[in-house]
Amino acid sequence: LRQIPGPVIARWTPLWLGYQARVGRRYLAVDMVHKKYGPVVRIAPTHVSVAHPDAVGIVYGHSHGESAFEKSRFYDAFVAGTTSVFSTTNRKDHTYKRRIVSQAFSSRALEQFSPFIQATIATFVFRLDSMCEIGGSIDILTWFNYLTFDVLSDLAFGEPLGMLSTGSSIVSVQQSDGTVKEEDAIALVDKREHISAVLGINPWFPWLAKIIPDPFYSSGRQSSTGLADFARRNVWKRLDSGAYREDILGKLIAARKRESELDAEMIKELVAETVTLLSAGSDTTASSLTALIYLIKTHPHVHRKLTAELELAVGQQDIPTHSQVKNLEYLQAVIDEGLRHYATMATGLPRIVPAGGVEFYGHNIPAGTEISVPAFTIQHLESIWGDPDVFRPERWLESPERRKYLSRYLLTFGKGPRACVSAQANDIVIRV
Numbered sequence: 001l002r003q004i005p006g007p008v009i010a011r012w013t014p015l016w017l018g019y020q021a022r023v024g025r026r027y028l029a030v031d032m033v034h035k036k037y038g039p040v041v042r043i044a045p046t047h048v049s050v051a052h053p054d055a056v057g058i059v060y061g062h063s064h065g066e067s068a069f070e071k072s073r074f075y076d077a078f079v080a081g082t083t084s085v086f087s088t089t090n091r092k093d094h095t096y097k098r099r100i101v102s103q104a105f106s107s108r109a110l111e112q113f114s115p116f117i118q119a120t121i122a123t124f125v126f127r128l129d130s131m132c133e134i135g136g137s138i139d140i141l142t143w144f145n146y147l148t149f150d151v152l153s154d155l156a157f158g159e160p161l162g163m164l165s166t167g168s169s170i171v172s173v174q175q176s177d178g179t180v181k182e183e184d185a186i187a188l189v190d191k192r193e194h195i196s197a198v199l200g201i202n203p204w205f206p207w208l209a210k211i212i213p214d215p216f217y218s219s220g221r222q223s224s225t226g227l228a229d230f231a232r233r234n235v236w237k238r239l240d241s242g243a244y245r246e247d248i249l250g251k252l253i254a255a256r257k258r259e260s261e262l263d264a265e266m267i268k269e270l271v272a273e274t275v276t277l278l279s280a281g282s283d284t285t286a287s288s289l290t291a292l293i294y295l296i297k298t299h300p301h302v303h304r305k306l307t308a309e310l311e312l313a314v315g316q317q318d319i320p321t322h323s324q325v326k327n328l329e330y331l332q333a334v335i336d337e338g339l340r341h342y343a344t345m346a347t348g349l350p351r352i353v354p355a356g357g358v359e360f361y362g363h364n365i366p367a368g369t370e371i372s373v374p375a376f377t378i379q380h381l382e383s384i385w386g387d388p389d390v391f392r393p394e395r396w397l398e399s400p401e402r403r404k405y406l407s408r409y410l411l412t413f414g415k416g417p418r419a420c421v422s423a424q425a426n427d428i429v430i431r432v
């Protein structure tokens with residue numbers, strides 16, 4: 001990789017990328033080095049970042065067999081007990097897990113979940129209304145976190161955690177030794193995601209983290225265990241009750257029971273999948289919603305146009321149904337543009353170059369190299385978007401062809417076979 005440019009320190013040690021991830025600036029640092037060194041940059045000794053539109057289809061597309069770019073060992077840092085649909089790097093294992101999890105995310109399943117989701121949204125709206133009557137300011141990110149946690153825990157475990165009604169994210173976690181501890185569930189997810197994003201950068205990092213006396217690592221490790229303990233307790237509660245409910249956990253249990261009896265390994269898998277759903281679905285959705293509200297409120301013409309479209313479709317009804325809003329053009333354009341501009345998943349998702357290697361701009365990247373396409377940078381490339389720094393939902397409504405073209409470069413939900421399961425439920429384009 002010697003011929004590939006990049007910051008000198010990054011060519012010699014993974015500590016540069018590790019540091020950027022630790023301070024939460026990885027996507028900005030990688031964006032800056034692309035501006036300095038060009039579209040192909042070495043961001044760690046064995047990791048190349050490629051910021052070019054063509055790379056999206058090549059790295060994340062539906063290629064088969066030997067030519068597939070599989071997930072890298074980065075995802076080992078996200079394993080909770082056993083691999084989940086998100087963290088597995090094995091193609092066969094992924095196909096099996098994805099088939100099971102997909103059943104809980106079909107359009108039909110989403111319709112079945114609608115009443116549960118609407119009931120939680122009603123509590124959310126009621127709480128916001130009451131706070132507005134009192135006046136003052138609201139930390140909307142915290143309340144969106146309560147909302148997403150309550151929705152996901154309702155779908156995953158059969159009951160909301162009650163964060164919206166109590167106005168608190170403290171939950172009881174039963175530890176493996178049987179003792180019960182109070183934990184902040186939002187902080188558990190935050191810390192787990194943050195530490196995994198750092199430790200995944202190099203196989204040596206988890207080992208180093210054990211000997212470095214930094215509370216970031218020790219509390220991060222505890223949060224991973226805490227979240228798994230919390231999920232295990234709730235999975236057992238459901239299994240012990242013997243009840244069937246039309247929700248995500250119900251579907252995951254039913255799909256496994258169809259194949260064989262539930263054994264200890266399958267219960268470990270159920271815990272791993274519920275940890276994944278809670279951590280992959282809560283923070284991402286809450287921060288995306290916060291970014292959207294911010295962008296809408298700071299762009300009055302967008303606010304006016306969106307409100308008009310919603311009032312026409314929903315009238316005075318408090319909580320719209322999914323079918324009332326799912327085909328609203330301007331709403332969809334605002335969401336797409338907000339996710340593009342803010343880039344919830346801003347970093348490049350790492351894959352491994354398959355046998356035979358790959359070539360970008362005369363640079364040969366050999367098999368086994370880690371490779372990623374930086375989402376924030378792609379979502380702000382002038383050659384694709386023209387005016388990338390402007391929040392302009394109208395760009396998505398210029399023509400169906402233009403919309404299709406732009407969708408290819410919206411990486412918020414990933415692309416290809418490893419794209420987000422929630423994108424599957426909303427029929428967001430997964431093919432590239």
Ligand code: HEM
Pocket residue numbers: 085086087098101152276277278280281282284285288344345349411412413414415417418419420421422
């Ligand atoms: C705005 C909200 C969300 C964003 C931005 C988002 C983003 C993503 C991205 C970028 C990936 C691909 C990760 C990779 O290749 O490494 C992914 C995968 C995944 N997401 Fe989401 N996600 C969101 C919401 C959700 C929700 C609500 C759930 C479930 C309740 C969820 C569950 C998953 C799962 C299970 C995967 C792994 C899929 C696989 O590998 O087959 N996500 N998500």
